[in-house]
Every structure is written in structure tokens, then in C-alpha cells.
Amino acid sequence: MEAPIVSSYIIMAGALAVLLQSAAVVVYVERRVAAFIQNRVGPNRVGPFGLLQPLADVVKLIFKEDVTPIYGNRVIHTMAPMFPVITALLTVAVIPFGDGLFITNLNVGVLFLLAVTSLGVYGVAMAGWASNSKYSLLGGLRAAAQMLSYELPMGMAIASTVLFATSLSMVDIVNSQVYWWGLFVNPLGAIIFTVAAFAEANRAPFDLVEAEQELVGGFHTEYSSMKFGMFFLAEYMHVVIGSMLITTFFLGGYHLPFAGYYAHILPEAGTWAKAILDIAVFLGKTGFMVFVFIWVRWTIPRFKFNQLMSLGWSKLLPLAILNFVVIAFILMLINS
């Protein structure tokens, strides 16, 4: 076991700080973009352009009464909101933000990612059960079933990307896209992964977990104050993480499009300039994907639960497997 180097600690601190703050920023952006799409004004009263609105929301949440259902399970009820936040923060460990700017380069990075994502199910299942409420239990079970089902197409879509990189390390996957992004060579995989990422983040059109007409508030019906705040935070962190993963797997990570063809023509940048450029490109793409997440939410209506399940199991999964097999054959023919 080699000791972690100092720079990885610094990157970790930076990444965690950015990720935690990003939730607040994304909440603000979502409300403004939603207002824009629906021809409204949106929050614009607190601070310049309403920029301090997330801060006001958090202060309001902190001062609310923290209610635990009497017949629920107090310990699990308290622990449940921590799970989604922890799994979201763990994911950052393997994402490369720039050339050499990663916390750790695991040789099983992709599998680590899937494993951490699969642990996120516990948060919602525990929250639903510990609340001792039928709405919560149904919401929690729905959420868990949805997340389990969409993990499979997501895994197959990632597997088709791994074929191009011939490595399970995230850094190798990003570097294999220096000439052609994953989106161009593997468009079907990109679409499947994006749809699955929406479902994993429990975002519209797959937000059946909190379908108000049927389940009141879903698994967080019985949550209030900062415990609810943590679920809220986790949801937006998962949006950001999902965008980062789409960027890493299919939008070339920190590489500009077709960078391999013209990188040698450009003037040589210094270490710092290159680091800043890489991070800017990465954050730019992530920001665009976050916008797509919000855009889709206010454009496409919610699915029914049976439609969701049949989409996941009988359409996305066979399509993802077929995509994987076809790509594997083509790559074999090219290489032989």
C-alpha cells in the first residue's frame, strides 16, 4: 500500500468543497432556469439577482423543528439521510478533473464507482422503512427498485466504454477519448448511460419516488428540518455527480473535442495554466450537463411506474447488451 501524496489531499479538499457548494448553486440555477422556461421571474429578492436565496433556504431549514415519528425507528431514521450524501462524496475519489489532477487512480475505478452507487439504495430504503408510514415505505421501495433496475443498463453502457479504453481505470478512459469522444464512437451507449443516470438520481422524468399525487413526499414524507435538507442536498449532489460521470465517460473528460489532432500545434502551456484550462473545460461540460438535467425536468412529464420498469428491463437493458456485443465485435475485427 503506497502512502497518498500531499497533492491528492489538496485535490480532495478542493473537490469536496466544490461539490458541497455546487448543490446550493444548482438549487439556485434550477429555480431560475425553471422560472425562465415557464415564463416566470423566479427568486430574485434575496441579494443581487436572488443569489443569496439558497442561503436563506438553508437558514430556514436549520431553524425548523426536527420531527421524528414516535413509532418509527429513531436511530435508522437519523442515519438514513447520511447514506446518499456519503455515497455522493465517495464517488469523487476516482473522477479525474485534469491531467494528473485526480484523488486516486484505482485500477478498478469503474467498478468502485458502480459499487458505491449501489450502496446509495440503502439510504432511501432505510428512510422509507424507519418512518413507519405507508407513503414513505412505498416511496422507499419504489426508489430502491428503480435504482436496482437502472444499475444494470448503466453498467452495460459503461462496459461498452471500457472496451475502447481496454482498462477499468477512469484516467485511462478519459485519455482514450483524446481523439474521439465516447459520444461520437458510442452514441447509443451515451444515450443509455444518460437515461440511466437520470433514473439513478431520481430526477424527472423518473421522479416517481416523490410522485406527489400518489405518495405525498415519497420516502422523505416524514422528514423535516436539516434531515430533509440532507436528502435535498444529496439529490442535487447526485445531479452534479451524474453530470461529471457523463462528462468523464462520454464527453471526453477534460479534453477539448478532437484535441489529439491539434494539441501539438497549440503553444505549450505551463503547468498551472494547463491545470486551470483542464478544470475549466471539465467544469464547463459538467455545467452544460447540469443544465440538460434541469431542462429535461421541465420538459418531459413523469412516467408511470410500469412504464419505468418496462423501459428499464425490456428496452434499455437488451439495447445496452446488444450495443456492447456489437461494439466488441467491431473492435475485434478492426484490431485483427
Place this chain on the structure above:
Amino acid sequence: METFFFVFISTLAIGTALAMVISKNTVNSALFMVLHMLSVAGFYTLLNAQFLAVIQILVYAGAIMVLFLFVIMLLNLDEDEKVVSKIDFKQLISFTLALVVLAQLLYITGNYAGVLPELTGEPIAAVGTVEAIGDELFTTFLLPFEVTAILLTAAVVGAMLLAQKTSNVIDE
């Protein structure tokens, strides 16, 4: 560092295993078991088997235990329902049998101490990687691998058959 990590992980593994058996609430037991799986994954990491560690989390903690939890939550077992009321003859026999099995296991593992080749440095780091395991699976252990695949497929088909038999409602 490694010793510290080992002691930490071992304490966690034994503690969660005990808590799983002792705890009266079934949901708590299941959650302790998840923690136990995670600490076992920690052992694999210590032994340089990163692939096994991640698969342990992915398959056992991430998928199988979720299904366990589902069943327990839906059955809604009562907390007051005592599983163990008083010690009777049957339990005495099972306890003795468990002791015998434990003794046998310890005896067998004691005989095999030192049989594995000593690996240090470069080879030990490469032993648990995905490449090494993939190579072995598709060359030396190809037949067992394929047989396992067929077995799993048969199990999936069987599960689907069982599930379809009970449902008379036709989904649209």
C-alpha cells in the same frame, strides 16, 4: 499503517458479526450484516485483491443484501417476537454441532498453513488486479467459468418460471 488498518477492520468485522447475531430487530441485523460485508471487503483490499473487494461490495452489499432488506421490511416482523425463548434440547444439539464444525475448520486450516507460495514486492501487487484474474479465468479456469455461467442462466430461467406461475394478472 497496515497493522492499524487490520486491527480496525477486524474489530469492525467481529463487532458487526456479533451485533448481527445478537440484535433482536431483524432490520438492524440486516444492516449490521451490510457493515460486515464492507469490512470483509476491507480485508480483501489489505490482501491486494482490489477486484474481489469491489465485487464483494457490488454483489453482496449492493445487491443481495438489498433484497434481504426488502423481504424483511415487507414482512414487518415484530420486534417483541422472541426468536429464542428458552434453551431446549434441539438448541443444545445445534450448538454442539456448530462447535464441532468450527473445530474441524480450524484443524483443516491449521494443516494448510504455509502451503501458499510466499509473494513479495512486484508479483503480490499484480495478483489481485482485474487483468490477472481475467487471464486466469479465461485460460486455466475456462471450464468451471463456463459451467458457472450455464448454472446461473438456468437459475435465472427457473426464477422467472416461478415468478410467472403465481401471477395471474396480465400487465399492459
